[in-house]
Amino acid sequence: MKNQIAIFIVSCLFSVLSVQGQDNDFFSSPDSVSRITREIELKDDSKPEEVAIIVGDQDSQLMVQIFSIISKGKLVIELYDPFGTKQGKFSVAAQMSATKKEKVQGSMNKRLRDPKSGDWKIKILPKNVEGSILVEVEVIQ
Structure with a gap:
């Protein structure tokens, strides 16, 4: 019985020590979290658009997640910081002929610590696109 108690105490001690060695960011709670989700539908669209992030x-x-699914055309999505420097990009394109059904998915996940303050931009550059885009932005203070 004493051996079982000793083993239990040692196990608890190792558990506590392993938890302390982990990233403290996981355990600390931010002062405030702002989340915005946008869903954008494109119907044979070729008009460039911008989404602002303040x-x-x-x-x-700053965490930015962008998901897209298209069935026609080509889509390019770019993320720019307030100084106009590109911080991320991805593109998807449908490749099958019009007689076939195809859905192409693409995504980008960007997490930035201590992001530059100002107006960030997500540029959406479609070319004859049929599909949808989901933009999720999280700003942590």
């Missing part, structure tokens, strides 16, 4: 001086993290 990042303040006190914001410590």
Whole structure:
């Protein structure tokens, strides 16, 4: 019985020590989290669009997730910081003929610590696109 108690105490001690060695960001709670989700439908669209993301001086993290699914055309999506520097890009294109049904999915996940404050931009550059885009933005203060 004493051996079982000793083994239990040692196991608990190792568990506590292993948890302390993990990333403290996981356990610390932010002051505030802002989340925005946008769903954009494109119907044979070729008009470029921009989505603005406002990042303040006190914001410590920016997370951008973009998911797309298209059945026609070509789609390019780019992420720019407030100084106009490209921070990410992806593209998807349907390749099958019009007689076949095809759905092409693409995504981009970007996480930035201490992002530059100002107006970030997501540029959506479609060319004859049929499909949808889901943009999820999380700003942590």
